[in-house]
Amino acid sequence: MRSLDKVFVALLVSFSLAACEGGETPNPTDSPDEQPGDPASPSPLPQPEEPDPMPEEEFLSDPEGRVFSYVPAGDLLPNSGPGHEDTTIYRPDILFPLEDAAFLNSQVYRYGGSQGYVNGMEGGQCNEANYDYPWQDTFCESRSRSQIMCPDGGHEGVDIRPATCIPETGADHWAVAVEDGRIVGLADSKYTVKLQTADGTLYRYMHMKMDALAVEDGEYVTKGQRLGRVFNDFFNSAGERVATTYHLHFEMYQNYAPDEETDPVFDQVSPYMTLVNAYERKLRGE
Template sequence: PPPPSPATFDHGPAGALPTGQGSGYLDRTVWSANLCWPLKEAGFANSQVYGPGGGMGPAGKPSQCDSSNYSLPWRDNFCEARSRSNPLCGSGTGHQGQDIRPATCKKNEHWAVAAEAGTITDIGTYTVTLVAKAAPHFTYRYLHMQMSTLAVKEGDKVEAGQNLGKASNDFGGAPTTIHLHFEMRAGVAGLTTDGRPVALQTFLPPYLSLAEAYQRKLNGGTCS
């Protein structure tokens, strides 16, 4: 994959997590060079757990609608301290994707869209899975959309940029904060930039792919 290119919007470096939020993982690979930004509008990549209103958020800022959650810079949170299995994280566990706040702190309003053309292969309690049509057939998973109003169903063929559902706080029986959790998993085996092996379906750091996709959107580009 190509190396990352400069972006004009303010965003923190890949793998740089604030002290106490996990080890982070620095991988400079832009895994999906043609990724479609997975929201119809603007978005703010940061931590929904450690941001205001999150379960580990700062004292004195209880609202998830705090302006700091909806402002730059972006923050990578792949490998943020979580209990989920993630072989690329130093501890073997960590956040498996990137949390993205929608344009405003309003649920069930802002559309999430297909990152690539492909097939909707699974819809769970609070998840939608898209497998890309083009090689290397990345698997993308979207969490916490409003599941009662999805625009797709299992087996649907979708085009890049097509509406999937609206960013929300659905999380099974208990709500989470309003955000889109976005995952990318490997379609083929390979290596990270520091030589770590990547097996089929390994969770990949999506941060730099998202940053380049967002820059293309800012530049007026469209998904194709």
């Protein structure tokens, strides 16, 4: 079982004031040439004044009052693949891609997924546990497809459930443009909407209700503009419609280099922490 200490609550941790008081705290201003135990050592310098106390915490809540939390990047459900620990916030200014609250978690290895039994999560996709925090990363979850970040095969994006389970509620949950950009390649896509920005960054939104999109191929869109409704559109390799779970699969292509010596490549990178960052700003009302 995952221990709770691995779940990050969106929290501005103020340093414990208690830890800054009393005589046991090493004084960081001690100079190295002082001999320990030297009776001539001056008494420790006074501690700096306590800063103005920060807010005790900043639990970020969604409109339903649920406190947002997330499992660290790369920490996937057990038995669901290697994951990819990438804490990079590739785009710190994007809008979260859904208008409402949302839940990042596995569509395959949880309730309603074909492999849910692996972790004892048997049952339908509307199980309420699927519609709650913490978020969990699904980048490089096991798949037969390979890409540079998941060389042995892996999921090249993250999956986002909307605020409510659509087969139960019938609600519309809108996906929106995360940045200004242009809709590209729509004519060639059965279940993917691609948004490209002026600097080339590409976002792919999958499984929306494709016969009722709010945008057209080639259209320029502005940040926050509605693109379409989260749905379950999917087609198999034979071109037959096969429904997936109701969710938005979200990908982001960005220049990436694992180190300074390696030329960057333009490929799918993990959007997980970029989305955590965007969602926290959303919940703060920024």
